[in-house]
Amino acid sequence: MESTKEEIILEAAKKVFVKYGYQKTSMEDIAKEAMIGKGSIYYYFNTKEDIFINIMENITKEVITELETKISQAKTFREKFEVFLTEPFGTFISHSMLFVEVMNEASPVFFSKIKDFRAETQEQLKKIMGRIIQEGEEKGLIKEKFANSIDKIVDLLFKWIMISGEYVKINLTEQTVNEIKGDYILLADLFLTGLTSMEEL
DSSP: OOOOHHHHHHHHHHHHHHHHOTTTOOHHHHHHHHTSOHHHHHHHOSSHHHHHHHHHHHHHHHHHHHHHHHHHHOOSHHHHHHHHHHHHHHHHHHTHHHHHHHHHHOOHHHHHHHHHHHHHHHHHHHHHHHHHHHHHHHTTOBOGGGGGGHHHHHHHHHHHHHOOGGGGGSOOOHHHHHHHHHHHHHHHHHHHHHHBSOSOO
16 A cells, blocks of 8 residues: 655654754755655645654554454463553654653653643553453453452553553663563563462463
8 A cells, every 4th residue: 555645754853853852853864865846745734742642642543453463362360461561662762762752852741741641542452451451351361359440540550551661771782672671571471470379370
């Protein structure tokens, strides 16, 4: 299927944002990469900020869709949980340096938009994790003493997972992203060992 002009602009913008950094990228840079006139960009997007938000929204949609698919294909509670921990964060972490740069330099209005976008994304992920744990509870896989605290457990665990600021300070390569995924798998093992009532899940 042929890409629309809007898709071409967003893909070009993503490339130059990564290449030059958000702040140093101009609309001219995006137009040059997309091989279209700058005026054509303004037909679809009012500002560079709008382009950035659209890129992040598209990345999130793709990640959520892939995550939901892989979770549905996982056979056990443990496998579902490991997919949740490792599948989206490799993508999000790989874009984290750009995201941090924008957060540090954003105007108050743009900063508010980014915060809203981030909150919406986290809420989507939190609901997915909640469904996994709820499914485990319904199947009798959760220790009885935790059965009445599922919502609290989801809330606490998700907050803990999202405290990953140290990862954005490192030079991210394929190797380091894989190491981060390994950290999340270890987290899953530690967490599930304490939460679940069955050895094999």
